[in-house]
Amino acid sequence: MRYAFVLLVLLFGSAQAAEQVRLTNGEWPPYLGETLPHHGVASRIVAEAFALQGVEVQWEFHPWARSLKMAEQGLRDGSAVWLANPEREQRFHISEPVVESGYYLFHRKIHAFDWSDVEDLRGLRIAGTRGYDYGEAFERAEAAGELKVVRLTGDEQGLRQLLAGRIDLFPVDKVVGFDLLYQKFSAAERQRLSFHRKPLRSDSLHLLLSREVPGNAELMQRFNRGLNQLRDSGKVSQYLLEIQQPLSLSH
Missing domain, CATH: 3.40.190.10 (Periplasmic binding protein-like II)
Structure with missing residues (x-):
């Protein structure tokens, strides 16, 4: 037993x-x-x-x-x-x-911006987060030197550099971006930023x-x-x- x-x-x-x-x-x-x-x-x-x-x-x-x-x-x-x-x-x-997940190009409101193809991003100061893949076309253009992209340690740093005017564009998942902006930034800072409605990748x-x-x-x-x-x-x-x-x- x-x-x-x-x-x-x-x-x-x-x-x-x-x-x-x-x-x-x-x-x-x-x-x-x-x-x-x-x-x-x-x-x-x-x-x-x-x-x-x-x-x-x-x-x-x-x-x-x-x-x-x-x-x-x-x-x-x-x-x-x-x-x-x-x-x-x-x-x-x-x-x-x-x-x-949808990555969108964030920018300052005072910087008028439109795009339809990755080629339209040439000449703009862009940052990205290290280790992130922003889609085949973007990655190929970056590797070829057609886009000048500075890789940063995180999304918060990218948004801060955007606000400081050091870069023109920063791609970030929209939900992640908004969460960061509401958690780490002031209402006045949020009001200075916008994003293009066309996703960089989904x-x-x-x-x-x-x-x-x-x-x-x-x-x-x-x-x-x-x-x-x-x-x-x-x-x-x-x-x-x-x-x-x-x-x-x-x-």
């Missing part, structure tokens, strides 16, 4: 452990962040989609490059949230879209689960089911609406 009880405890403990997933994460408010409510809206969507499938997420926050590498090597089960590309498809199971962001971890293919199927359940419930739209700052910058 005692042996049977111990066996049940061991089996129950194993079942519990199997229903946890270890994911890496990084800092990109309001989508992701260790100290944000629910660790950010994208983290909340991932965690609640898994919860609908009976899986608990254990988050770890690291610098972005380390987060991706740990997941790629199978040291952690996966990472959230990332762009999908052919290289990552070889190393990860990639989820259905978790959130959508993408979906995804959960990645490592192909090095056994069972992750089936786990991704479960996640996608939970994500669709969460989306059908209206909660995904609700959570995304909750992080939207008033879009008062005129175009």
